[in-house]
Amino acid sequence: MQCPHYDAGRCRSCTLLDIARPQQVRDKQAHVAELLAAHDDVTWLPPVVGPESGFRNKAKMVVTGTVEDPVLGIVGPPGPYAGQSVDLTDCGLYPPALQEAFAPLAELVTRATIRPYDLTPERDGRRVTPRDAARRGELKHVLVTLSADGELMVRLVLRSTEAVARIRKHLPWLHARLPALAVLSVNVQPAHAAVLEGDEEIVLTERATLPMRVDGITLHLRPQSFFQTNTGVAAALYRQARDWVEEIDPASLWDLYCGVGGFALHCAAPGRSVTGIEISAEAVASATTTAAELAALPAAAVVGDQDAAWWRDAVAGVRFDAGDAAGFALGTDDDPELVIVNPPRRGIGPDLAGRLEASRVRHVLYSSCRAQTLASDLKHMPSLRPRRAVLLDMFPQTGHYEVLTLLERVPA
Numbered sequence: 001m002q003c004p005h006y007d008a009g010r011c012r013s014c015t016l017l018d019i020a021r022p023q024q025v026r027d028k029q030a031h032v033a034e035l036l037a038a039h040d041d042v043t044w045l046p047p048v049v050g051p052e053s054g055f056r057n058k059a060k061m062v063v064t065g066t067v068e069d070p071v072l073g074i075v076g077p078p079g080p081y082a083g084q085s086v087d088l089t090d091c092g093l094y095p096p097a098l099q100e101a102f103a104p105l106a107e108l109v110t111r112a113t114i115r116p117y118d119l120t121p122e123r124d125g126r127r128v129t130p131r132d133a134a135r136r137g138e139l140k141h142v143l144v145t146l147s148a149d150g151e152l153m154v155r156l157v158l159r160s161t162e163a164v165a166r167i168r169k170h171l172p173w174l175h176a177r178l179p180a181l182a183v184l185s186v187n188v189q190p191a192h193a194a195v196l197e198g199d200e201e202i203v204l205t206e207r208a209t210l211p212m213r214v215d216g217i218t219l220h221l222r223p224q225s226f227f228q229t230n231t232g233v234a235a236a237l238y239r240q241a242r243d244w245v246e247e248i249d250p251a252s253l254w255d256l257y258c259g260v261g262g263f264a265l266h267c268a269a270p271g272r273s274v275t276g277i278e279i280s281a282e283a284v285a286s287a288t289t290t291a292a293e294l295a296a297l298p299a300a301a302v303v304g305d306q307d308a309a310w311w312r313d314a315v316a317g318v319r320f321d322a323g324d325a326a327g328f329a330l331g332t333d334d335d336p337e338l339v340i341v342n343p344p345r346r347g348i349g350p351d352l353a354g355r356l357e358a359s360r361v362r363h364v365l366y367s368s369c370r371a372q373t374l375a376s377d378l379k380h381m382p383s384l385r386p387r388r389a390v391l392l393d394m395f396p397q398t399g400h401y402e403v404l405t406l407l408e409r410v411p412a
Contacts, residue, residue: 001014001017001021001052001053001092001396001397002092003017003091003092005086005088005091008081009077009079009080009081010076010077010081010086011073011074011076011077011086011088011091012077013074013398014093014397014398015397015398015399016397016398016399017397021049021052021396024393024396024397025047025049025391025393028047028391028393028399028401029044029047029391031371031399032371032389032391032401032403035371035372035374035375036371036374036375036378036386036389036405038378039378039385039386041385041387042386042387042388042389042405043387043388043389044388044389044390044391045240045388045389045390046390047390047391047392047393048233048236048237048240048390048391048392048393049393050230050232050233050236050393050396051232051396052396052397053092053093053396054092054093054094054095054096055093055095055230055231055232055233055396056093056094056095056098056229056230057095057098057145057146057147057148057212057227057229057230057231058143058144058145058146058227058229059091059094059098059102059142059143059144060141060143060196061073061074061088061089061102061141061142061143061144062074062075062140062141063109063116063117063139063140063141063142064085064116064118065085065116066115066116067109067110067113067114067115067116068110070106070109070110070116070139071085071086071087071116072087072088072089072102072105072106072142073085073086073087073088073089073091074086074088089102089103089106093397095146097146097150097152097180098144098146101144101146101152101154101178101180102142102144104174104177104178105142105144105154105174105178107177108167108170108173108174109139111170111173112163112166112167112169112170113163113166114138114139114156114158114163114166114167115136115137115138115139116137116138116139117136117137117138117139117140117159118136118137137159138158138159138160138162138163139156139157139158139159139163140157140158140159140189141155141156141157141196141197142154142155142156142157143155143156143157143187143197145210145221145227147182147210147211147212147213147221148212148213148214148231149211149213150180151180151181151182151210151211152178152180152181152182152183152210153182153183153184153185153210153221153223154181154183154184154185155184155185155186155187155197155201155223156184156185156186156187157186157187157189157196157197157198158186158187158188158189159188159189159190160188160190161186161188161202163186164186164202164204167184167186167204168204171184171204171205181205182205182207182210182211183203183205183207183208183209183210183223184203184204184205185201185202185203185204185205185208185223186201186202186204187200187201187202187223187224188200188201188202197224201223201224201282203223208222208223209221209222209286209289212227212231212260214231214234214235214238214262215235215238215239215266215304216302216303216304217265217266217290217294217303217304218290218293219260219261219262219265219286219287219290220260220286220287220289220290220293221260221286222282222283222285222286223282224280224282224283225259225260225280225282225283225286226259226260226280226283227259227260227262228262228394228402229394229395230394230395233392233393233394233402234262234394236392237367237392237394237402237404238262238263238266239266240390240404241263241266241267241340241365241367241404242266242267244365244388244406245267245338245340245365246267246269248337248338248362248363249269250272250336250337250338250362250363251271251272251273251337252272252273252274252336252337252338253267253272253273253274253275253336253337253338253339253340254274254275254276254277254329254336254338254339254340255267255274255275255276255277255340255342256277256325256328256329256339256340256341256342256343256348256352257277257278257279257325257341257342257343257344258276258277258278258283258284258287258320258340258342259278259280259283259287259342260283260286260287260290261276261283261286261287261288261290261291261318261320263276263340263342263365263367264276264287264318264320264340265287265290265291265294265315265318267340268314268315268317268318269314270310270313270314270316270317271313271317272314272317273317273336274317274318274319275318275319275320275321275336276318276319276320276321277320277321277322277323277324277325277328278320278321278322278323278325279322279323279324279325280322281322284320284321284322287320288320291315291318291320294311294312294314294315295311295312295315295316297311297312325341325343325348325352326348326349326351326352326355329352329355329356330351330352330355335359335360335361336361337361337362337363338361338362338363338364338365339356339361339363339364339365340364340365340367341364341365341366341367342367343368343373344369345369345370345373346370346373347368347370347373347374347376347377348366348377349377350377350380353377353378353380353381354380354381356381356384357380357381357382357383357384361384361409362408362409363406363407363408363409364381364384364406364407365404365405365406365407366404366405366407367402367403367404367405368402368403368404368405369394369400369401369402370400371401371403374403374405378407381407383409383410384407384408384409384410385407385408385409385410386405386406386407387406387407387408388405388406389403389404389405389406390403390404391403392404
C-alpha cells in the first residue's frame, strides 16, 4: 500500500508500511508463536489475511483548524509536522464510502458553526504547550462507522451541549448530503484530557442503532458499542469460533466480554445455554436487540444456514447481562462446559484466570488482541492447555493482530 502521508512524514500510524504485507504476516506469526513457545503442541491454522487497504469500518478523526476551514485527521507526529493539522480524509485504510462521508461532515462543522477544540493554539506566532493553552472550542472528534450495507453512524464528540440545537437544525440538510446516514449522535466529553469520549450520549436521529451484518447475522451497534474495525476478518473470527464450538458441542457456554454478542450469537444452538456478560450497558442493549430480532424472524426467513425455527430455539437459551466479567465468574459456582473470553488489551488478569483454572470448565476459547497478555494469562491456567490457534491479521500495516486460541483442560 502506498501512502503519501507516510512518505511525507505527516502520519506514522501505519508503522509497518515499509514492510511487504506477506512479511508482516510472517513476522506476526513468528511473534505469537514465540510468545506461546512453552506450548509446543499447538496446532496452528493458516493465518487469516484480508485486504491490506480499504478494510477499516471505523474512522476516529481529530478535528482541528477553524470553523471556516475544519480539518479532519490527526495532529502531526514528532518531526517537521509536529503539532500541525493533518487532513487524513483520503487515508488508504478507509473504503471509498467512508472517505466520501468526510466532506459533508466537514461542511456541517461550518454550517452549524461548531468551533474545533484547540489544545495547542498559537500565541505570538508560536505553538504553545497544552499546559498553557486556552482550551477553546467545542468539537474534539468525529467518529464514523460504516456498515457492510453502506449505512453510517456518526458521533460528534463535543466539550458541551452548546452546539446541539444548531446540529439538530442542520440534520435535514445533512441527510440530503449524506443519504447513507442512519445514526447521528453527540457525545459529551468535557474533560481537558486525552480521553476519546464521555459518558453522555445524545442521539439526534430517529434510529439509534446501526445494523452490522456479519455472516447473515445482523448485529446492532449503538453509539457506545464496541465492534471490530475490520468487518471481513471479524466474520472469519466468529466463523472459526463457531466451528470449534460446534465440534465440542457444549450444553452450556459463557461469553465473557461479549460486546454486542458476536461470539455468543454465532455460537448459539438449540438446547444450548449461552450467557453473555459485558460491562457496557449499551453493548448489552445492542446484543439483546439482535437476539430479539432473531427470535421474531418470519417463518420463511433464513439467516446463515439456518431457518427461523432453528433460530427461535437457539436464542431461547441466550441471555445477556451488563456487569464485570471477572465479577460475574467469581460470583457463581455454576460452571459452564465452555467459556469464550474476548478481553481488552490488558487480558483477563490473574483473578479470572485463576477462577477458570479452578473451575470444571473443559474448554476455553480465548480471543486476544494482545498476545503478550494472553501468554501471561496462560501462566495462571496451567491445566488449560492451548490445542489450536489461528492468527488473524485484523490490523494490517501495524504490529497489532488478533489470535484465537482453543484451550482444553488436561489431567493434572
